Amino acid sequence: MKIAVAGTGYVGLVTGVCLAEHGHSVSCVDIDNDKVALMKAGISPIYEPGLEELLVENINRLNFTTDYKAVYKDADVIFIGVGTPEKQDGSANLSYVYEVADQIAQSIEKDCVVVVKSTVPIGTNDKIEDLINSRLVHDVNVYVASNPEFLAQGTAVRDTLHASRIVIGVEDTYAAHVLKEVYKDFDAPIVVTNRKSAEMIKYASNDFLALKISFINEIANLCEIIGADIEDVAHGMGYDGRIGNRFLNAGIGYGGSCFPKDTKALHWLANFHDYELKTVKAAIDVNENQKLKLIKKSRKYFDSLKGLNIAVLGLTFKPGTDDLREAPSLVNIPIMIEDGANIKAWDPIGVENFKKRFPNEITYCNTIEVTLKDADVCFIFTEWDEVKDFDLLQYSKLMRTPIVLDGRNCYDLTSVRKANLIYDSIGRETVNSLELSLV
Structure with a gap:
């Protein structure tokens, strides 16, 4: 299957390399000529354990380019894996996602499935479908699907090749069929939902883990005051199957590209709809204080x-x-x-x-x-x-x-x-x- 991936950051590059590992022909698109030159030479522009080795192993099935038109025009599936950084108000910046959607509309010359891998607010896939269809140059059918990633930096390759689950959000059976074919050799359960549910699964998963971290940090702060030991407390809690022992390591807060951004984005989205996610807001506040x-x-x-x-x-x-x-x-x-x-x-x-x-x-x-x-x-x-x-x-x-x-x-x-x-x-x-x- 001919697959295109827009963006070669953590999400895009790891996705492209892992799809190539499973036998697909993958073209990765980026706007940075220097990054493209590095990848063509078998060098990963980002540090991620195991990624560069896998890139080299699959270099014959990988194409790196800045020429999105040549890649998109006859692709069977186009993954959007560009960044959605946090804006000043906490909302997600979708400008890069919409820019790629516009490029797809200008370029595709046959029916294709457009897959949004980037983390986007609930309802974004609907807007992307409307945008592409309103700007199509050729008479083709476009099927938009949500396929959020659940990788963690430092274990991204393993998390993709041996995923806990593959979530596919679709509004039609064709897109579901195509994505099942894309992932048929992946050893992971496939969850098929509508697009908004898939988008929410991503945010709800990340925000729940952030909540868990902030909770254990709050308990740790109280342990210091009353003389308890947080490691003993977490160890005892972890035996409860309803709680589990992961993400119970107390510390100075979570960071990275996902938890801070995704908690703020979901909190902003709720406020936009005149609703407050009090638990998510508390997780954000606790984390900011914990860093100090x-x-x-x-x-x-x-x-x-x-x-x-x-x-x-x-x-x-x-x-x-x-x-x-x-x-x-x-x-x-x-x-x-x-x-x-x-x-x-x-x-x-x-x-x-x-x-x-x-x-x-x-x-x-x-x-x-x-x-x-x-x-x-x-x-x-x-x-x-x-x-x-x-x-x-x-x-x-x-x-x-x-x-x-x-x-x-x-x-x-x-x-x-x-x-x-x-x-x-x-x-x-x-x-x-x-x-x-x-x-």
């Missing part, structure tokens, strides 16, 4: 960060990706800079992206050891394996004052008690094996 948890903790030890040597471990919003979108580091580091701190930062993958935003304000280090050298306090923002496996005894050896503020609960408290440091994490007791007063 470590800065607030630092005030127990220092009246100001001015002149302090600060070590930052982890810049990306989670391990396994170079994505900085909505990362806690982007909220905290500007505060440190404004306070007049001297900052050294380490991240195994995210440094180059961070340098684009802060090229001169902080010092970037190649190792954790260099980052910690002579530091007065260490902030852990990302739970990279290199951080979790780091020898706890090295903190006291390398730092001027071994105060570790851990926003991801990287270390077991039993091990921490054997090290000579102050360790302050999320929802657990503060360990002070230095026997210093906490002022």
Whole structure:
């Protein structure tokens, strides 16, 4: 089957490569000539484990181009996988989606199925169908379907090839039949709904997971006050099949390209229809406050960060990706800079992206050891394996004052008690094996 994919970001490129892996001939379209040249050379323009290897393996079934007209005109199926970034008011910016829809209308010369893979507000697929049909150049039939993605950055390839479910939202049997053919070799249950239900499944799924994260973070904050241990609490909760043990890791909030954007978009959509999603609003508010948890903790030890040597471990919003979108580091580091701190930062993958935003304000280090050298306090923002496996005894050896503020609960408290440091994490007791007063 001849398939076209518009957009080569996380959604578009992963979708295109995985469809090629299942034997389809796939043409990926992007407006960036440099990105296209990289992909033609077998180089992925985004960091995603396993993606580049799969791209190279299937390079003979993949075509990368900026010439959308040549690709769209005789495609059997066209996937729209462009971004829908957040606007100032929290709503989704659909300009890129509509631009692709307009290009499709101008280009297609035979009947085809247009599949919206991008995360879009409920009802958008109907508008896309109307837009395409109103601007068609040739006398053809267009069938629009919703096919939301459920991939997570860092595991996107696995999440696509071994999906928990494939959701197909259609208003006709033809589009349903075609998409079932596209996915016939994928080992995943297929859920067929109408388009609006498919659009809502995506938002409801992401927002529920965001709710779960904000809930456990609220419980963690209370655990600190009353003396309970959030990890014991989450462990006990996780045995309940109705709750499950995933997304119960307390920390300094969710980030990335999906949860922040999708919670705000659904909340905005509800407000637009004069309805308030109180639980989703609470999840957003809790998450924004949670990102500042470590800065607030630092005030127990220092009246100001001015002149302090600060070590930052982890810049990306989670391990396994170079994505900085909505990362806690982007909220905290500007505060440190404004306070007049001297900052050294380490991240195994995210440094180059961070340098684009802060090229001169902080010092970037190649190792954790260099980052910690002579530091007065260490902030852990990302739970990279290199951080979790780091020898706890090295903190006291390398730092001027071994105060570790851990926003991801990287270390077991039993091990921490054997090290000579102050360790302050999320929802657990503060360990002070230095026997210093906490002022």
